[in-house]
Amino acid sequence: MNASGLRIERLNRSAHEARFLEFAREFHEAGEEALDKIDLLLSDPEDYFDLADRFEHDRDLPEGLVPMSRFLFFDGDTLVGQSNLRRRLSPLLHRDGGHIGYAVRPTARRRGHASEILRQTLGEASQIGIARALLTVAATNLPSLRVVEQNGGVFDAETASHRDGAIMQRYWIETATGAAP
Numbered sequence: 755m756n757a758s759g760l761r762i763e764r765l766n767r768s769a770h771e772a773r774f775l776e777f778a779r780e781f782h783e784a785g786e787e788a789l790d791k792i793d794l795l796l797s798d799p800e801d802y803f804d805l806a807d808r809f810e811h812d813r814d815l816p817e818g819l820v821p822m823s824r825f826l827f828f829d830g831d832t833l834v835g836q837s838n839l840r841r842r843l844s845p846l847l848h849r850d851g852g853h854i855g856y857a858v859r860p861t862a863r864r865r866g867h868a869s870e871i872l873r874q875t876l877g878e879a880s881q882i883g884i885a886r887a888l889l890t891v892a893a894t895n896l897p898s899l900r901v902v903e904q905n906g907g908v909f910d911a912e913t914a915s916h917r918d919g920a921i922m923q924r925y926w927i928e929t930a931t932g933a934a935p
């Protein structure tokens with residue numbers, strides 16, 4: 755299936771809560787923790803959306819954390835994926851995390867959605883003045899490495915994750931180029 759028709763929407767509680775919870779449950783049931791703060795989302799949606807709002811508006815953020823936008827991607831009415839765009843880099847993100855993270859729901863994988871999600875998120879980065887986006891991917895995450903390559907990622911270096919020491923590969927993507935159709 756061609757994924758070029760995905761619709762991007764900025765996360766918004768009133769528009770998205772029910773579909774976002776259903777989406778998150780699918781990750782949880784598959785035993786995946788790929789969604790940032792999934793435990794909080796499933797246990798206390800009110801707190802999750804309050805925190806997401808503070809990240810979106812750069813308000814009362816915990817020490818050392820940076821502003822971040824969250825985007826949802828729809829194929830028709832179906833929520834198929836999500837991305838996070840961190841609007842600047844902290845020293846930790848520079849090593850592990852980078853500007854952009856993304857995930858596709860388990861039942862919608864291998865249809866090209868992730869490549870399209872990264873392409874559109876690079877477009878958002880370009881619009882807010884991020885000329886080069888940093889992506890960090892676990893060296894064992896072959897699908898994600900492929901997604902980064904398909905979007906023009908240029909390998910920079912290997913680092914060790916600050917979380918678990920896993921080997922991470924860092925790539926830079928020119929956002930204007932990467933976002934081109």
Ligand SMILES: CC(C)(COP(=O)(O)OP(=O)(O)OC[C@H]1O[C@@H](n2cnc3c(N)ncnc32)[C@H](O)[C@@H]1OP(=O)(O)O)[C@@H](O)C(=O)NCCC(=O)NCCS
Nearest residue numbers: 788856857858863864865866867868869891896897898900
């Ligand atoms: C990584 C992830 C986003 C890929 O999503 P996806 O929509 O299935 O990816 P795509 O369909 O765009 O596929 C991208 C490429 O990876 C390949 N691929 C997908 N799954 C694969 C697998 N299990 N093994 C090897 N290659 C795979 C695809 O064939 C495609 O390459 P191609 O175009 O050369 O055929 C998805 O697996 C996911 O959400 N994983 C958990 C979260 C995660 O790891 N996020 C990335 C953090 S950096």
